[in-house]
Amino acid sequence: GNEADYFTPTVGRTWPSGTFGCVRSEGWQMHEGLDIKCIQRDSKGEPIDPITAAADGTVVYINAKPGLSNYGNYIVMQHKVDGLTVFTLYAHLRKIADRLKVGHFRKSGEVIAVMGRTANTKQGISRERAHLHFEINFMANKNFTTWRKTNLPGTRNDHGMWNGQNLIGIDPWKVFLEQRNAKARKKPFSLLEFVQSQPVLCRVKIGKTNLKWANRFPQLVVKKSG
Template sequence: MVGSISVPLKRNLALLLIAVCGLRAQAELFQLPTTNRALFEKGGEERFFVGTVGKTWTSGTFGCVRSDGFQMHEGLDIRCLQRDRRGEPIDPVNATADGTVAYINKKPSLSNYGNYIILKHQVEGMEIYSVYAHLHSIREGLNVGQAVKAGENIAVMGRTANTHEGISKDRAHVHYELNVLLNDRYAEWHRKNLPGQRNDHGNWNGQNLNGIDPRLILLAQQQEGKNFSLVHFIQSETELCRVFVRNANFQYLKRYAPLITHNPTAEKLGIVGYEMALDYNGVPINLIPRSTSEIKGNGRFLLLSVNEAEQKKNPARHLVVKKGSRWELTTHGENLLDLLTF
């Protein structure tokens, strides 16, 4: 009959649709955590980001964007779209990708993040952790270890925090992060190295999570489609410095194995440590095994090179310092490497 579609053709069309949807799902590794999509609209930044008091929207983005570039902000502050009669935010907050619940904080007095959730995701052989902070409420029945799907509701946006100034209604937002985890022995490292400091969140202390810019990831993902690779994205980030750590067996190597560059020489002669490229937030973006013959010097941590232009542009983490004509690791830089290899 004219206009009808045969059963085989219907089946083929269905298979094609499944294939297309599969490609789309594969390309979109991460989804925005709310319905605010102004990030993808030309000139939409002011409708997407919430800046700090008296500052522009840029102070709500990721990076060295606060205190004249010397304070790090490790996420995106996403503006609310929906409010109740009292003007309070009521936007649903959703999982950015398939994953499991790693941690929930329901005691806002214990963190400047207020109520927050951490989800664990497996992406291209790596563990990526998303954070959703300043929540009004967390979905009833949501528990640590529970599986969630991309786009699944996990909370309601709010403005909880333990800071003195708080978060005003007009600045209501969800703080959203994508992170790598440095070491699942953080709590033990904290007790040893920071004995006078409280640690209310165990291994989920913020010092153990180093952020990657979600804005750049989401924009690159949209632009590149199915060709987007998070591994390639991380390895292509601008290098702040290059260091050598004299340790051949630490957790980051297994958790982020796709970031390791093959080195036949070291694998043949014996690996004594790893040369690592760090971005300005201290994320190890590339790791190369090294043998004794490839390394000059005997220190536990060796600073091999510094990208001076990147340090001037993004100084907030204070990982390296120039003394005269010589660059050195700061205490912050050494603590980062110590935690990483603990």
């Protein structure tokens, strides 16, 4: 309950538009993360909430040029959880933590930034809607930069393999709820089991037996018998 206290909606909409999924443009637009509400502000009404690492991990990318991305200033961290390599993304940041660099290891709960409202969209983000855009992702393609140059020649890619198009999100809210439920049951939470339990969205027939994605995530491959 009280979801409106946690999620920032889009302009003129209610809190579900700040959650994960096809929650925008009457269901036609995918939002691949959570827009988490600001709760601390300075005397000018600007956000000052500290942003902390969601789990132990390594900083793999920092964009400190907000004009280059819809994400504005953003950080990507890499984590190893239950044998899975996953990434968390923190966007619309006001400020990156002092001296934070790519390659730095940060423990869960360590401050990495300050919440903000940076973005390069025409409409921008109002002071009232300041929020953290947060994602939990898998990487789609380790060779994304080369793939994009070949398949989308002439288009800009200012962020290499850390372009949001190369990060496939899972629903953080569901992850948080399952963590809470596991704690209530006094059982350890398993991200691997959580991902394995998700319903099948679609099935795609692939004419290759040596699929790089399957090789990277053998834990997520279901082998058919017979």
